[in-house]
Amino acid sequence: xxxxxxxxxxxxxxxxxxxxxxxxxxxxxxxxxxxxxxxxxxxxxxxxxxxxxxxxxxxxxxxxxxxxxxxxxxxxxxxxxxxxxxxxxxxxxxxxxxxxxxxxxxxxxxxxxxxxxxxxxxxxxxxxxxxxxxxxxxxxxxxxxxxxxxxxxxxxxxxxxxxxxxxxxxxxxxxxxxxxxxxxxxxxxxxxxxxxxxxxxxxxxxxxxxxxxxxxxxxxxxxxxxxxxxxxxxxxxxxxxxxxxxxxxxxxxxxxxxxxxxxxxxxxxxxxxxxxxxxxxxxxxxxxxxxxxxxxxxxxxxxxxxxxxxxxxxxxxxxxxxxxxxxxxxxxxxxxxxxxxxxxxxxxxxxxxxxxxxxxxxxxxxxxxxxxxxxxxxxxxxxxxxxxxxxxxx
Numbered sequence: 001x002x003x004x005x006x007x008x009x010x011x012x013x014x015x016x017x018x019x020x021x022x023x024x025x026x027x028x029x030x031x032x033x034x035x036x037x038x039x040x041x042x043x044x045x046x047x048x049x050x051x052x053x054x055x056x057x058x059x060x061x062x063x064x065x066x067x068x069x070x071x072x073x074x075x076x077x078x079x080x081x082x083x084x085x086x087x088x089x090x091x092x093x094x095x096x097x098x099x100x101x102x103x104x105x106x107x108x109x110x111x112x113x114x115x116x117x118x119x120x121x122x123x124x125x126x127x128x129x130x131x132x133x134x135x136x137x138x139x140x141x142x143x144x145x146x147x148x149x150x151x152x153x154x155x156x157x158x159x160x161x162x163x164x165x166x167x168x169x170x171x172x173x174x175x176x177x178x179x180x181x182x183x184x185x186x187x188x189x190x191x192x193x194x195x196x197x198x199x200x201x202x203x204x205x206x207x208x209x210x211x212x213x214x215x216x217x218x219x220x221x222x223x224x225x226x227x228x229x230x231x232x233x234x235x236x237x238x239x240x241x242x243x244x245x246x247x248x249x250x251x252x253x254x255x256x257x258x259x260x261x262x263x264x265x266x267x268x269x270x271x272x273x274x275x276x277x278x279x280x281x282x283x284x285x286x287x288x289x290x291x292x293x294x295x296x297x298x299x300x301x302x303x304x305x306x307x308x309x310x311x312x313x314x315x316x317x318x319x320x321x322x323x324x325x326x327x328x329x330x331x332x333x334x335x336x337x338x339x340x341x342x343x344x345x346x347x348x349x350x351x352x353x354x355x356x357x358x359x360x361x362x363x364x365x366x367x368x369x370x371x372x373x374x375x376x377x378x379x380x381x382x383x384x385x386x387x388x389x390x391x392x393x394x
Contacts, residue, residue, distance in 0.1 A: 007057065008049065010068040016048040017075035024079040031082055031189030032357070035182050036146045041083055046113040050076075050087055054095040054240070056226055059109035063226050065308070066239035066301040070246070077247020078254075081361040082189030084244040086144040089190075091240045093118035093152035097170060098229055099213055104206050108150055108170060117144045117173075118152030120237070120370065120393065122166045122210070124197060126155040132204045133157060133167070135197045138179075141368075143192040148173050151195060154210060166210035166392075169202045176200070186364030214392055227308045234394055235319060237370065238326035239304045242297045245333035245365060248358050249290040255354040256283075256340040263345065279343065286339040293332035300325035319394045320383040327376030334362045 008016070027038040045051060053069060055061020064072075069091060076084035093116040097108050108114060124137020135155050142151065151171050158164040177196040182188070214233050228236075263273045270276045300322055307314060341348065341359040348355050365371055370393070383389060 007062050010064070010071060013049070013053070013062070013064065013068055014071045014075055017050060017072045018078075020044055020048060020076070021079040024076070024083050028080050028082075028189065028354075028357075029351075031080070032351075035180075035184075035188050036191030037083060037086055037144070037189055039147075042115075042147045045083070045087060049113075051090060051094075051113045051115055054091040054098075054228065055109060055114070056098050056105070059105070060112075061109075063228050065228065066236070066304040067298065069240050070243035070297050070301045073241070073243025074247040074250070077244040078250040079247070080189070081244060081248050081251070081358060082187055084247055085187055085190050085241075085361075085365075086147075088241045088244055089143040090115050090117065090148070092237045093150075095228065095236055095240070096152050096168065096213065096233070097150070098226070100170065100208060101205055104170065111149050114150065115144065115148045116150045116152060116170075117142050117148035120154060122154040122156050124153065124155035126157040126167060126202075128157070128159055129201060132202050133169070133207055135169070135200045135202060138194055138196045140181075140194045141192045142195050143187075143190045145173070145178055145193050145195055146191045151176060153197070167207050168210045168213055169207045171197070171200065171202060171206070184364065186360040186362075211392060214394075227311075230311050231304055231308045232314055232319060232394075235300070235304050235314070235322035238322050239301045241371065242300060242326045242329050245330050245362060246290075246294050246297055248362055249286075249293060249333050249336050252337040252340050252355050252358045253286065253290070255358070256286075256344060259344070259348075259353075263347075266345070273343075273345075282339050282343045286336040289332045289336035289339070293329040293336065296325040296329040296332070300329075316389070316394070317383055320380045320389065323370075323376040323394065324380035326371060327373040330362075330366055330371045331373035334366050337362050 023044050024041060027041050030038050050072065052061040053064040057063045073084050073088045076087055097105060097116055119139045119142060121139060123139055124135050126133045126135045137155060139153060151173055153169050153171055154166055156164050157167045179194040179196060182191055182193045260274050261272055264271055265273050265276055273279050303322065337359050341355050344355050366373065379389060
């Protein structure tokens with residue numbers, strides 16, 4: 001076990017993320033072409049300590065709060081959406097690893113700057129075996145799989161006696177088959193490929209019941225010992241990932257305003273788009289939606305941090321609102337970028353104009369099953385109406 005007394009504060013971590021902007025942007029084109037992050041991007045993120053944000057302090061990590069995650073992801077999203085997305089996705093299963101028994105954590109966190117990819121989708125089947133389980137299945141959308149050391153998987157375990165239920169397990173990437181199938185229109189640089197398990201044996205100590213994790217219950221002795229683990233999974237996952245879209249709105253505004261003074265509105269009398277009243281309405285509306293997205297993202301993070309620090313239980317309505325805050329931030333960010341993208345004219349479709357990529361990436365995020373605004377709004381409204389949630393993922 002490695003420990004450290006030197007934990008950078010939020011301001012320092014945000015500064016480190018911001019300092020990476022030129023480096024990350026320089027590799028955006030490579031990542032788009034090769035459908036994965038560049039090895040040197042991963043090295044830069046590791047050197048900045050950004051993979052340690054959800055590693056327990058007893059293993060040399062920073063155990064950062066949710067507000068720090070939002071602010072750091074925002075800076076990374078300002079630089080490159082795929083880089084921010086992968087970094088934020090790593091934070092979630094890294095947090096989840098802290099819910100496993102002490103011996104498992106010792107094994108996982110023995111790797112410096114360990115990177116853990118994962119999913120919440122139970123797209124595999126498991127059966128009991130002597131000393132563990134055997135898993136067969138395939139998981140899609142595994143962002144950052146190319147550079148991960150471990151994957152957190154979800155499978156449906158059918159015990160000999162009793163009803164099937166979902167389990168979560170940690171698996172070395174060397175035990176999985178990686179399928180290079182990430183050919184997409186958005187978030188191309190995330191390398192969100194599929195992984196496959198074939199008759200894979202997983203020791204019992206690396207397997208925990210998913211319902212306990214969703215409710216915020218630690219899995220064994222030495223698990224969940226820090227304040228950041230005193231929160232249910234879905235609010236944690238929501239706060240971990242939402243900062244990326246805030247950074248993307250910043251990047252879109254930067255791209256738009258950089259081109260604005262010298263861009264004409266073709267077939268009109270406006271030699272500068274900046275002079276057109278329509279433009280004034282468009283940028284005001286986009287800025288307002290960006291601000292509203294930031295409000296929901298930070299309200300979510302503040303709720304997570306406040307309850308974690310005080311050790312307070314979560315009400316059902318608060319859990320549903322956490323997902324709704326995330327979905328609302330995602331929707332508003334997309335609406336803001338869509339306004340700026342549609343106001344950017346035909347010349348913006350060229351690949352060297354960043355706003356077209358940002359728009360595609362945000363469209364992809366809005367389609368994500370967990371981040372989808374409509375799904376999250378329906379869940380929140382259902383709970384507000386006094387109905388039970390129709391999902392375990394709350």
